[in-house]
Amino acid sequence: MPLVRLKGLNQVRVKRADGGITVYWYAWKGGPRLPGEPGSPEFMAAYNLAVADRKAPRNDNLAGLVTLYKSKPEFTGLSASTKKEWSRWLDRISLHDIGELSLRMLDDSRVRADLMDWRDEYADRPRAADYGVQVLSRVLGFAVERGILSANRAAGIPHLYEGDRADLIWEAAALTAFCDKAPAPISQALRLACLTGLRRGDLVTLRWSQVGDLAIQLATAKSGLRRTATIPLLADARALLKEIGRKDPDETVLLNAHGRAWGANSLSHRIAKFAADVKIERSLHDARGTFATRLRLAGLTEEEIAEVMGWERERVRRILARYVDQDRIVKALVRKVASNEAKSTLARS
Helix, strand or coil: CCCCCCCCCEEEEEECCCCCEEEEEECCCCCCEECCCCCCHHHHHHHHHHHHHHHCCCCCEHHHHHHHHHCCHHHHCCCHHHHHHHHHHHHHHHHCHHHHCEHHHHCCCCHHHHHHHHHHCCCCCHHHHHHHHHHHHHHHHHHHHCCCCCCCCCCCCCCCCCCCHHHCCCCHHHHHHHHHHCCHHHHHHHHHHHHHCCCHHHHHHCEHHHECCCEEEEECCCCCCCCEEEEECCHHHHHHHHHHCCCCCCCECCECCCCCECCHHHHHHHHHHHHHHCCCCCCHHHHHHHHHHHHHHCCCCHHHHHHHHCCCHHHHHHHHHHHHHHHHHHHHHHHHHHHHHHHHHHHHC
16 A cells, blocks of 8 residues: 655654564654554544644643633733734744643743743843743733632743833933924923823823813723723923813824824834934833822822822832932932031031
């Protein structure tokens, strides 16, 4: 009977004690052994069954977890842009060798080395590697919350990208240098971002109907429009909005040079271009931290700022310690020294 060429078919020749050769056929290397001779009905039936079983979706490994996660509200409730970006990484996880990791292996602390090896494959793009780990950790965290796994072995995997933008803000000198260079539609957009802390997607879609006398109220894009954010309006923010000029309630607050609403990517790229022109290593993303410092100067507590920003309190504390609280301490010490020196001078006179 002629040999049937089947994808992955693996032949193993075993020498018998009498010197003869026995040939065994397997569906693939490491796969199930097939009965009969290649091409025979029983051989073909066993081969087709093995291949179909191999391709069938599994729910006992990481790829199966990804499929389950994508069907649940934890994923379906995300914004369209987040789902699109996360889906790329979810597919990479499923199709990679780590997608075959069983639930038992995922619960073993030693699997962390395999997960870090996967991260390291993107080491030439450290920010991308960190983003991939974030998505992976979210899937494993979902499995823990659902009682499928006992621990998230991706939690706390160190970042490869060292430039932690969470600690950066637009300081006054940098913002002034930028606004002196950039056209009004771009500088107004950055200033509004610094004075409201709005995420990029919410910033470019903000409408005048969402701007009140004391606060901005809007359903946030990041929450899939399920969470309403209330952003207190600082005096400088009210002045800027007056400068921009209130228009039709349904019109977006920020318009580009052509009188149309900004696209999120377009605005980010334009701000990055003018920041580079004045040699400032800042981005639109850094405006959120800037707003946190403004809220502190306005008298809000760490807890209140965390509530407004939707951040962990530790992140707020880190930024304030670097840009606000330490500066306040230094200025208080300078005033105390000056006061002591004045008292000493009076005492000697």
